[in-house]
Amino acid sequence: METLNKVIINQISTKVEKISGAEAVIKCLLAEGVNLAYGYPGGAIMPIYDALYNYQNQLHHVLTRHEQGAIHAAQGFARVTGKVGMVFATSGPGATNLVTGIADAQIDSTPLVCITGQVSSHLLGSDAFQETDIIGISTPVTKWNYQITRAEEIPEIIAKAFYIAKSGRPGPVLVDITKDAQFGELEFEYKKCEKIRSYRAVPKLEIEKVKAAAEMINSAKKPFIVWGQGIIIGQAEAEFKSFIEKTDIPAASTVLGLSALETSHPLHVGMVGMHGNYAPNVLTNQCDVLIAIGMRFDDRVTGNLQTYAKQAKIIHFEIDPSEVDKNVKTDIAVLGNVKETLAEIMPFINRGSHKNWLNEFHKLLQIEKDEVINNQLNPTKPGLTMGEVLNLINNETKGNAVIVSDVGQHQMFACRYANFIKTRSSVTSGGLGTMGFALPAAIGAKMGVPNREVIAIIGDGGFQMTIQELGTILQTEVAVKIVVLNNSFLGMVRQWQELFFDKRYASTVMKNPNFVKIAEGYGIEAQSVSQRADLTTAIKTMLASKKAYFLEVMIAQEDNVFPMIPTGASVSDIRLS
Amino acid sequence: MEEKQKFTVSVYTENNVGLLNRLSAIFLKRHINIESMTVSPSEIDHVHRFTFVVIVSETLIRKVVGQLDKQIEVVKAYYHKEDEIIYQETAMFKLSTEFLYDEKIQNKLKLRRAHMVAITKSFFVIEMTGLKEDVDRLYDRLKPYGLMQFVRSGRIAITRTPMAISELLKTS
Numbered sequence: 113m114e115t116l117n118k119v120i121i122n123q124i125s126t127k128v129e130k131i132s133g134a135e136a137v138i139k140c141l142l143a144e145g146v147n148l149a150y151g152y153p154g155g156a157i158m159p160i161y162d163a164l165y166n167y168q169n170q171l172h173h174v175l176t177r178h179e180q181g182a183i184h185a186a187q188g189f190a191r192v193t194g195k196v197g198m199v200f201a202t203s204g205p206g207a208t209n210l211v212t213g214i215a216d217a218q219i220d221s222t223p224l225v226c227i228t229g230q231v232s233s234h235l236l237g238s239d240a241f242q243e244t245d246i247i248g249i250s251t252p253v254t255k256w257n258y259q260i261t262r263a264e265e266i267p268e269i270i271a272k273a274f275y276i277a278k279s280g281r282p283g284p285v286l287v288d289i290t291k292d293a294q295f296g297e298l299e300f301e302y303k304k305c306e307k308i309r310s311y312r313a314v315p316k317l318e319i320e321k322v323k324a325a326a327e328m329i330n331s332a333k334k335p336f337i338v339w340g341q342g343i344i345i346g347q348a349e350a351e352f353k354s355f356i357e358k359t360d361i362p363a364a365s366t367v368l369g370l371s372a373l374e375t376s377h378p379l380h381v382g383m384v385g386m387h388g389n390y391a392p393n394v395l396t397n398q399c400d401v402l403i404a405i406g407m408r409f410d411d412r413v414t415g416n417l418q419t420y421a422k423q424a425k426i427i428h429f430e431i432d433p434s435e436v437d438k439n440v441k442t443d444i445a446v447l448g449n450v451k452e453t454l455a456e457i458m459p460f461i462n463r464g465s466h467k468n469w470l471n472e473f474h475k476l477l478q479i480e481k482d483e484v485i486n487n488q489l490n491p492t493k494p495g496l497t498m499g500e501v502l503n504l505i506n507n508e509t510k511g512n513a514v515i516v517s518d519v520g521q522h523q524m525f526a527c528r529y530a531n532f533i534k535t536r537s538s539v540t541s542g543g544l545g546t547m548g549f550a551l552p553a554a555i556g557a558k559m560g561v562p563n564r565e566v567i568a569i570i571g572d573g574g575f576q577m578t579i580q581e582l583g584t585i586l587q588t589e590v591a592v593k594i595v596v597l598n599n600s601f602l603g604m605v606r607q608w609q610e611l612f613f614d615k616r617y618a619s620t621v622m623k624n625p626n627f628v629k630i631a632e633g634y635g636i637e638a639q640s641v642s643q644r645a646d647l648t649t650a651i652k653t654m655l656a657s658k659k660a661y662f663l664e665v666m667i668a669q670e671d672n673v674f675p676m677i678p679t680g681a682s683v684s685d686i687r688l689s
Numbered sequence: 690m691e692e693k694q695k696f697t698v699s700v701y702t703e704n705n706v707g708l709l710n711r712l713s714a715i716f717l718k719r720h721i722n723i724e725s726m727t728v729s730p731s732e733i734d735h736v737h738r739f740t741f742v743v744i745v746s747e748t749l750i751r752k753v754v755g756q757l758d759k760q761i762e763v764v765k766a767y768y769h770k771e772d773e774i775i776y777q778e779t780a781m782f783k784l785s786t787e788f789l790y791d792e793k794i795q796n797k798l799k800l801r802r803a804h805m806v807a808i809t810k811s812f813f814v815i816e817m818t819g820l821k822e823d824v825d826r827l828y829d830r831l832k833p834y835g836l837m838q839f840v841r842s843g844r845i846a847i848t849r850t851p852m853a854i855s856e857l858l859k860t861s
Contacts, residue, residue, distance in 0.1 A: 247707055252714040256761045259706070276761055309858050310703050310764045434755035 133263030134159035134294040137227065138167050140270035143302045146198050148189065148559060150174045150182035154202025155242060157229025159294035161200070174559070174588055177580035179206050181552040183213025184578065187222050188556030191539045192514055192564075194347065196277050197556070199226040204242030207288070208249065212546055214284045215253040219543030220368060221345060223282035225273045232292040233261040246288050255283030263296030267303070275305035280313030281432045282345060315433055315447040317456060325427045325444045326460030328401055334469045335361045336392070336399035336424075338384050338413070341368035341542075342406015342431060348451035349373070349535045352405065355454050359464040362473050364392035366407050368542040371532035375511065381473040385413045386677045387524040390484075390686060391476035393677065396421050397684035398472070405429040406450045409439040410543065419682035429453050483688045484674050489529065495668025496644060498522050498597050502529035504651050505567065505595075513565040514539060514557050518550035518574035521603035524673045526569045536561075548577030551594065555584055558592045565593065565655065572598040572624050582634040585660045592660050594631075599667040600624055607672045631662035638662035691746040695724075697769045697776060697846045698754060700739040701731055701854050703762040712739060712763075715756050721745055725778070725843030733855055736764060742844045765857055769848055776846035780824045781806070782815045782831050783838035789813050794834070801827050812837055 131139070137160050141149070149171060153161045164173055176182040179201045186197030197217075201210050207228040217224045231240040247259050256276045258269050266289070273285040329335060343352045349372050356363050356373075362381045363373065373380050382389030384396065393415075396402065402424040407413070414420040417439060428435075428442040429450050436445040446453050488499030502525055505513070511531035517523040517540040532538060539557055541549040554568035575596050585592060602620040609617050631638035637657060641650045647665065654661040675686045702708055709728065716723055724742040731738035743750065750768045757766040788794055789808065798805070803817035817827055824841055 248710055251707065251711045252718065257707075308761065311761045432759065434752070434759045436755075438752055438755070 129299075130297040131300050132159065132163065132294065133266050133289070133296045133298060134163035135166075136263065136266045136298055136300050137270065137289070137294070138163050138171060139300060140267055140302055141198065142167070142170055143304070144196070144270075144274045146171060146196070148172050148174065149198035149200060150176055150185045150189075150556065151200030152176060152179050152182055152202070152206060153200075154206045154229065156203035156231055156291050157200060157206070157227075157294075159291065160227070160229065160289070173200070174584065176552065177583040178578065179209035180212055180548065181578055181581040181584060183210045183217070183224070183226065184546075184549050184552035185556030185559075185581075185584070186224055187213060187217055187549075188516060188539055188553030189560040190222050190224060190556075191553070192536050192557045193560040194345075194536070195223075195560075196274055197222065197224045199224060200228075201226065202229045202242065203231055203246070204244045206242075207246035208244055210286075211249060211253065212544075214250055214286065216541050216544040216546045216549065217284040218253045218255065220541065221282050221341065222284065223277040224284040225270075225277050226284060226286045228286060228288045229294070230259065230288045230290045233290045234292070236261075236290070246286065250286045253284070254286050257286040257288070259288040259290070260293050261290050263293050263298040266293065266298065267301060268305075271303060271305040272308065275308070276311070314431060314449050317448040317452055318446075319456070321444055321446045322453060322456050323460055325446050326457050328425055328427060328444060329359060329361075329403065330462045330464070332401035334399045335359070335401040335403060335466065336395060337361050337363035337403045337405060338366065338392070338396075338407055339363055339369045339372060339405040340366040340407025341372075342429070342450050343369060343372040344535055346406060346431070346449045346451040348406070348449070348454055351451055351454040353377075354458065355461075358458065359461055360466045360470075361403065361464065362466065362470050364389070366410070366413055366542075367527050367540060369407060370527060370538040371535050374533045375531045376533070379470070381470075382477070383527060384683070386415070387528065387673050387675065389477070389528070390480035390675050390688065391473040393675070393683040393686045394476055395472060397423065397682065399424050401425045401427065403427045403429070404440075405454070406431070408432075408435045411439070414439060415677045415683045416680055419684070480675065480688065488525075495671070496642070496647065496665055497671050498525035498667055499529055500644075501595065501597060501647065501651075501665050502526060502569075504648055506531045508651055508655050509565060509567070513537070513567050514561060516540065516550050516554040516557055516566060516568045518568070518570040519545045519547045520571045520574060521607065521671070521673050522569050522571045522597040525597075547574035550574060551578050552581045552584070554592045554594070555581060555588070555590050558590050559588075567593045567595060570594065570596050571603060572596055572600060572622055572627075573602045575627070579630070582631060582636060585636060586634045590660060591658060593654050593657075594660070594662045595654070596627060596662070596664045597667050598624065598627070598664050599669050599671060601669055603671070604673070610672070612678070627664050628662070636660045636662050638664070640664040640666065642666035691748055693744050693746050695742060695744050695771055696747075696750045697771075697774055697844060698739075698741040698743065698750070698757070698766065699769065699846065699848070699852070700741070700757055700766045701733075701764040701852075702737050702739065703764070704730075704735055704737045705762050708760075708762055709739070711760055712757055715753060716741070716743065719749065719753060721749075721753065727843035727845050729845075731854070733858070736854065736858070740843065740845055764854055765852070767848070767852065769846065773850070774846040774848050776820070776844050777818050778821060778824060778842050778844050779816065779818045780828070780839070780841035782817075782827070782836055783812050784815065784831065784834055785837060786811055786813055788834050791834075794831070797827065797830050803827060
């Protein structure tokens, strides 16, 4: 691909004939190696779509059914491939419909380049038809944004956009291009952006900090690692594994860090956070050194900060200096890309052994198994549980599938129980908690890794927020597997109402349509299961299908997610029931 | 609860449209009121300087400055305590010409390093540069005369220690 890009760039740079701004946009994307984009056309972006028509063989465009679907699909694609997700939308409502996805990508550090059309520059500020100030609107939720009003600006700005989106801590970039800039002409020359003088993508590695961290790790008696998505984004899975294996330190994942280390690894002690595992949450408040790697101490991870790991020294491996000391005061901050910092620290750390300490985790895991996990995965009571569905999926996929989850109870079950053997196998909306994320994100994920099984796990609420994307499946024939765990409730909110609001189920009861008929209406094979006896066969049938498949599982309404750290409580006060 | 104090935040940036929006959004996100703000070119060509004054805790300002600093077009953001900077602001007072030869006013101007910058048939304008407290004092003294207009600038500040912006631009 690298050489292909060079060829394209060479071809381009020898040409001096003028082309339209719209065509320049497409040539920039090709030079950046983009061959798949999601979007929705409209008035102000028509010149770009017209130019796209000539390049269909090189740049495949997926027409979604809503701009939010387009951006979530691009996010799913970016998360499983590590490449920049590409989105097109028109001005006004097209652009504003992207905002939720942009905010989601910002908080979950997903690289995206969104190109929006804009009214002609002479109309800017005049409240023209489909004019909206998308730069103003998107500023707080983009890593960078820019409005192009002249065709000549296009190559430089798009090159910057890609560099910013993917470098350092990645994030979404929005480039708004006025219609006259798309129609305007320029002498096209493309140079990839490699630096921006006011922007340092990766902070300088300080070897003294690395050594100090190593010393603290070497002398720790009860060290504990919490890792996040930084391992995956930094492609540091191998370095991370070597690090934990050499130090023999128990390690737990955040929601977004899942799949960076295979679930079955003996040092993998589960997930931290509000609905994470019992042992890592409780022992957070007993460890003597807490090593945070590529994570940002989100409040869903820490619970009450006043009682979070107060007994421990904190080491923070982090690429974004503004995350250091933001939520948890650190003793040593090791700035840099974790791929480099973890490699750098290896010579300074001693081979460790923490068998007794690891055993503490196993003891608490046994308690969690007895009180929660076994009842969830192998229930004997009537009424299907979300946990058993995940368990059966694990049995069939052997951890090979990409699991794309939406937001709510089913998400927590998916994160808790799905087994992973490969990195970039868990895609979910972590920071923003965007219901409606999973269906379009799964479409994008499947397109990103077409040879892998991609299973969307969605609740009946979230499914209906972007249900229109079934149309995208119909049109593209993307073979995504959809599992809707239907309890006819907005389950997570219902759970909170049950526990904290005297069971006053305000606006959480869902009267749902016949989902199977809807899926079939979109040409997707579908079935609904409500009996335990039918579940295994149904999952096997779904996975055997070479095409898209829709499986609805009717879940018991009182199925709650535990353990749980109630809001404001300490991680060590995690409840098992 | 950590005590709030006055901080002056200096942000060196590229000179691009929309950057003010991006910076002010970071204060907005944390519900911080901006007491004053000034934007101007800096000592470096094509580099602008924003000067914000806010009253917050030091823990908070450190986080905010970190988030300002990480914006792509921000070269560097700093925060300073009152004793770390030399700062001034400018104010203008418009008064009716009937007080032009009032001795008390004349004396006040001398005492406070204030200047007359315009005189017309109907009004005259006094300019004064100094600390906020000095401006406040002159304001209190002139108020009884019936101010026709009063305006004051945001704070501008120079740090006592050097700020090596040019070096940053070279190395990055």
